[in-house]
Amino acid sequence: MPDNESRFQQLAARLKEHDYRLTPQRVALLRLIASSEGHPSAAHLYEQIKAQFPTTSLATVYKTLNLLKDLGEVLELGFSDDDNRYDGSRPDPHPHLICMRCRKILDPQVSLVDDLTQEVAEQTGFQVISHRLDFYGLCPDCQQNQ
């Protein structure tokens, strides 16, 4: 896994590559996205960036996130009953582990995803293109403190 600074450089390079401007607001957002743990929501990023740029609009946060999403650099986790969350470290589809109590989201290291995907495809004749694998439960911290 690359460190935060190099991940930020990657994101910045991708924007430049497509002739998008690196405005101060975007730079600040890229740094937040590259360094964030736990998969922040747009509202969370909005709260964080207001510390540096108090006049920033929530729309700017969404615009930047969608820009990175369209470039394939950010994975959007949509929830119908909660804020969307964003994964700026690993844009490829992968399983997530969601704590039902503190709403923290982790990326587990697993090996069986490809096997399960293949089983599903063979079972149904589907051409599987992507996936969204969410596990819900309690993180170790919340198991202790409940």
Add this chain to the structure above:
Amino acid sequence: MPDNESRFQQLAARLKEHDYRLTPQRVALLRLIASSEGHPSAAHLYEQIKAQFPTTSLATVYKTLNLLKDLGEVLELGFSDDDNRYDGSRPDPHPHLICMRCRKILDPQVSLVDDLTQEVAEQTGFQVISHRLDFYGLCPDCQQNQ
């Protein structure tokens, strides 16, 4: 898998069991839910039931679905960018296969879910309670007709 009629009887019994009334609208909805393939949306059920009860409100559809959901008899599949879909045949969490073209949703028969769940739990220390496993792709029909 039970046939549609017995599934309907199950649903009806569950409502009676909790002293909910079996109104004509609810009976019609229960039959639709028990017999539906491909995981209908609330709007889809609404269109269907209007053939029998033209004055039915969309709110009644949602109320009945939420009733069954709270009783654990219907599984709600929420999508942040699309209508929610409802599984009235298998209320327990299980993988789904979603066609990106015709939006059909299938229930694949797979054996590796428990293994993957266990791997995730051991890897992270999470107490895994539930899951939501969606695979996206093209169904056999849409592979041919594209």
Add this chain to the structure above:
DNA sequence: TAGTCTACGGATAACCGTTATCCATAGTAA
């Protein structure tokens, strides 16, 4: 440096599926 052009940021209205609210009434019980 001045002028022009365009991408961008900020503010906010609009969107849309879902939920809440209100009221009339059907069904139940006494």
Add this chain to the structure above:
DNA sequence: TTACTATGGATAACGGTTATCCGTAGACTA
């Protein structure tokens, strides 16, 4: 018949996200 309550229907409200509008910062040209 009367009173009570759950239910259905209509629609307003909700809330996260997106679209729209406008002023401007920044880049390019000469």
